[in-house]
Amino acid sequence: MTAGAAGPDPVAEVLRRLIADRPHARVIDVGGGSGTRAVPLAQLGCRVLVVDSSADALAILHRRAAEAGVDDRVTGRQADADRLAEVVAGWSVAGDATVGDTTPGADLVLCHHVLEAVDDPAAAMAAIAAVLRPGGQVSVLVPGLLAAVLAQALAGRSSAARALLADPDGRWGADDPLRRRFTVEQLRGIFATADLEVESVLGIGVVPGVAHVGAAGSAEDEDEDRCAVEADLAVHPVAQQIAGDLLVVGRANRVAATAGAGSTAGAGPTADGAPPAR
Template sequence: MNAVSRTATPDPVEHALVALAGRVPSGVVIDVGGGSGTRAVPLARMGCTVLVVDSSIDALAILRRRAVDAGVADRITAIQGDAVALSRAVPAGQADLVLCHHLLETVEDPAAAVAGIAGALKPDGRASILVAGRFAAVLSQAVAGRFGDAAAILADPDGRFGPLDPLRRRFDVASLRTLLARGGLAVESMAGIGIVSGLIPGGVRPSNQLHEPRLAGLEEALSAHDELREIAADLHAVAFPAGG
């Protein structure tokens, strides 16, 4: 399995996942909070064996149907489970790659979820962690004229605008590093995803950006500037077991 170029896939997270999966062809992948299989199905198509652990029966049912439709049902296992008790659902130390995308913002105990991910990885395995960025939320609220919400997100230690905020927390580079370290993961790389789209009120999710090549090109150029990643809609960390 070869890593694909940016021109073949303008989605930077997919690009990173292809490279990570390519480290161990036919490797074992766990997707925690993998939902309906947006990432699991392409990884299974690449030859990985994928275990999706998600709390939602409905999402897992969609995943199973998508896996059958894609002809990879034999390489995807769907398990209902809680990310904060991952060791009950998956074997320890067996995974080459663990994905945890847009989950740490919502779980009750994110440090327990990270510890579970660290425990599931082989010593030389990698975790792909994707979370919502705090400063992008501040700026998008401000640009939309919701200055009170912007100020609240900035002031709140968890980066929330209040009790109606659908997320329990948002992250900046330092808080994500700290959480991962507490759970036993060391950061190998940290990228900002959606630097411009994070400024657009209501947000443009990375999947929508792909239909706009000029925006995707601009995002790629901006992502080369580390100083801008703090204002990205999402932060993407690649991490490894600290003791590995």
């Protein structure tokens, strides 16, 4: 989920911070589709591999990359997530000669709105962890469970709200369009199983669709205040759990010292710009 055209994109801001000190970072976007995230990252200097099962989405990716003048830094591969290691091995074999970097793997892997669709989220995260360079980071975006529970309850659909809470996958029934939703606690467990250290959690869309009624000041002031409130709630440990989407950034626990001397992997910033947790 991203912010509207008139407001900031908190996910994009996080990604920019993650690669701020790694202008030539190697990024893998799992399920990256048409390149909404990949192309802007390539414009910042990253080399990006997009792995997606949709040929149509990849065609849009290539067109978008060409129009942006970064087609030399964006690669698309049609494959499912369970073939990630194979695809990445082929992409990594040559390394990046422009920066003398031949260490295989990625500095950053994006997994945005993928875990809710795969058969086994834990296995998918393990596959992602396996293609990270030592010290590499992962950005995971998933739909939050509690936001759906509240939405159903406030709409008067109490049975659906209770079903969401009771179902292990966070679904209200067979007609639910999503295969699963997540809580922060569940995501922390999935990261731990994959030997990934959670560095930050953000709630994206804690107060979506806020109506500006009866407030003093200009519309611009109201928008600024709304964005400020949203930013505060995004990092609040309780409020973030009712966000529509949950954005979790983690880091591979393998020590960076095992990477090649030319590797760009290492102690990059956390999602909020703070030094990485140790």
